[in-house]
Amino acid sequence: MAKVVDIDDPADPRLDDFRDLNSSDRRPDLPDGKGLVIAEGVLVAQRMLASRFEPVSFLGVERRRAELATDLEATDAPFYRTTADVMAEVVGFHLNRGVLAAASRPAPLDLHDVLAGARTVAVLEGVNDHENIGSIFRNAAGLGADAVLFGDSCADPLYRRAVRVSMGHVLRVPFARVPDWPRGLNILRDHGFQVIALTPDPSAVSLAAAMTGEKVALLLGAEGPGLVEHTMRSSDVRARIPMAPGTDSLNVATAAAMAFYERVRMTP
Amino acid sequence: MAKVVDIDDPADPRLDDFRDLNSSDRRPDLPDGKGLVIAEGVLVAQRMLASRFEPVSFLGVERRRAELATDLEATDAPFYRTTADVMAEVVGFHLNRGVLAAASRPAPLDLHDVLAGARTVAVLEGVNDHENIGSIFRNAAGLGADAVLFGDSCADPLYRRAVRVSMGHVLRVPFARVPDWPRGLNILRDHGFQVIALTPDPSAVSLAAAMTGEKVALLLGAEGPGLVEHTMRSSDVRARIPMAPGTDSLNVATAAAMAFYERVRMTP
Numbered sequence: 001m002a003k004v005v006d007i008d009d010p011a012d013p014r015l016d017d018f019r020d021l022n023s024s025d026r027r028p029d030l031p032d033g034k035g036l037v038i039a040e041g042v043l044v045a046q047r048m049l050a051s052r053f054e055p056v057s058f059l060g061v062e063r064r065r066a067e068l069a070t071d072l073e074a075t076d077a078p079f080y081r082t083t084a085d086v087m088a089e090v091v092g093f094h095l096n097r098g099v100l101a102a103a104s105r106p107a108p109l110d111l112h113d114v115l116a117g118a119r120t121v122a123v124l125e126g127v128n129d130h131e132n133i134g135s136i137f138r139n140a141a142g143l144g145a146d147a148v149l150f151g152d153s154c155a156d157p158l159y160r161r162a163v164r165v166s167m168g169h170v171l172r173v174p175f176a177r178v179p180d181w182p183r184g185l186n187i188l189r190d191h192g193f194q195v196i197a198l199t200p201d202p203s204a205v206s207l208a209a210a211m212t213g214e215k216v217a218l219l220l221g222a223e224g225p226g227l228v229e230h231t232m233r234s235s236d237v238r239a240r241i242p243m244a245p246g247t248d249s250l251n252v253a254t255a256a257a258m259a260f261y262e263r264v265r266m267t268p
Numbered sequence: 269m270a271k272v273v274d275i276d277d278p279a280d281p282r283l284d285d286f287r288d289l290n291s292s293d294r295r296p297d298l299p300d301g302k303g304l305v306i307a308e309g310v311l312v313a314q315r316m317l318a319s320r321f322e323p324v325s326f327l328g329v330e331r332r333r334a335e336l337a338t339d340l341e342a343t344d345a346p347f348y349r350t351t352a353d354v355m356a357e358v359v360g361f362h363l364n365r366g367v368l369a370a371a372s373r374p375a376p377l378d379l380h381d382v383l384a385g386a387r388t389v390a391v392l393e394g395v396n397d398h399e400n401i402g403s404i405f406r407n408a409a410g411l412g413a414d415a416v417l418f419g420d421s422c423a424d425p426l427y428r429r430a431v432r433v434s435m436g437h438v439l440r441v442p443f444a445r446v447p448d449w450p451r452g453l454n455i456l457r458d459h460g461f462q463v464i465a466l467t468p469d470p471s472a473v474s475l476a477a478a479m480t481g482e483k484v485a486l487l488l489g490a491e492g493p494g495l496v497e498h499t500m501r502s503s504d505v506r507a508r509i510p511m512a513p514g515t516d517s518l519n520v521a522t523a524a525a526m527a528f529y530e531r532v533r534m535t536p
Contacts (some may be wrong), residue, residue, distance in 0.1 A: 143512065206534065208533045257526060
């Protein structure tokens with residue numbers, strides 16, 4: 001049961017886990033710094049409590065604590081109760097969600113464990129936008145994809161904005177790093193995955209025709225540059241994301257959603 | 269050919285079309301105010317120049333003017349050239365795109381004209397988030413949907429943020445209002461459209477099975493509340509957006525993308 005501790009001094013060091021959330025060099029969720037993971041709002045805090053990311057402390061107003069009361073029974077982390085104004089001073093801006101939870105980062109999941117029970121995974125390269133990463137996790141969760149894997153040059157999925165945009169699903173959908181990129185894609189093949197590179201190239205086959213495997217890994221690159229050629233060549237097949245002439249490539253999270261959708265569209 | 273006019277006084281009244289862009293009661297793109305449409309950045313300004321939204325003036329730095337030089341040959345609107353600092357003072361914040369274009373709003377398109385050549389349209393109800401509306405237009409353009417129609421309670425598609433998120437496609441993809449909502453959906457039926465309500469309800473048929481019409485209108489409601497029941501009842505069929513158990517409904521623009529994708533997935 002979380003112990004409620006009232007704090008009215010924004011300088012109180014017990015609040016350091018939530019200090020300067022927008023600071024690019026001091027924020028507590030920098031992987032090379034404190035390495036925390038920050039959940040914002042009641043829903044995401046609940047998802048954190050139900051995840052492998054164990055909260056170490058909470059900061060929030062009484063109204064949100066009351067909403068979380070049942071969930072807080074399952075944790076021993078302290079709930080620092082204060083006012084919206086003190087919260088704003090601590091975090092550095094005005095938060096309208098009224099509650100934050102901080103968790104430490106558990107050890108990364110093992111790639112083999114993540115692949116063991118999976119049938120559909122996304123594999124990202126060069127996706128360096130936190131909102132896109134968050135949206136990919138949200139779409140994976142919503143459309144029943146099993147995991148998200150990271151190749152080179154992606155943003156941290158555990159940054160606060162990615163956690164928020166994912167609606168907490170980065171805390172639930174398993175993810176792991178693919179080593180020795182892109183050669184490490186062979187590990188996916190060893191697990192029986194068909195490796196499908198998504199591209200706007202009109203000469204590639206349709207997504208629908210490309211997905212022949214029982215297990216599929218969907219390779220997605222950044223909007224604009226897309227996958228690097230060497231990675232393209234490491235795939236089993238290139239699948240075309242539909243794109244009308246004269247338009248831009250679709251947002252990478254939208255492309256992911258279409259590929260996930262293609263996997264489940266006939267599910268009764 | 270746009271005439272280049274150098275201005276270094278941020279108070280110059282010729283810049284009023286771009287003043288206080290973030291002001292909720294004075295911004296120049298309020299439909300009940302000046303009623304302008306603001307394009308941000310080179311790409312969106314180019315799309316505006318190629319659209320039915322005729323620019324009345326431009327504001328930007330020399331570097332961006334040079335990038336637009338060829339496009340600017342087609343217009344007589346003045347290009348107010350200034351510095352990034354003066355631009356920031358005029359608009360009220362620091363813009364990193366370096367150029368803005370302002371257009372007046374042309375007369376709305378006629379619903380019958382919009383429907384005449386169309387095969388796939390989205391119809392929105394209660395979508396009051398500008399970014400979602402912008403993303404829906406971007407996805408419509410990218411996936412070859414023909415038009416976006418508005419029922420009740422939607423946000424203005426011509427607000428700056430919607431224009432930007434759409435990457436200028438709100439200026440290109442035709443849109444119109446459906447009168448007498450939701451009874452006006454009969455106008456779509458008169459044009460041969462099958463009216464399909466999208467819902468996360470697991471008892472509805474799959475999107476794939478629901479789309480039997482040669483022409484389809486895809487009814488989309490806001491995230492969370494979804495379509496109102498009266499509107500649901502005004503549809504021909506309810507189609508299920510796939511959704512894994514225990515997750516949230518997908519973002520409305522993502523749901524739209526899947527429905528558009530279902531229409532084109534087998535296109536060679």
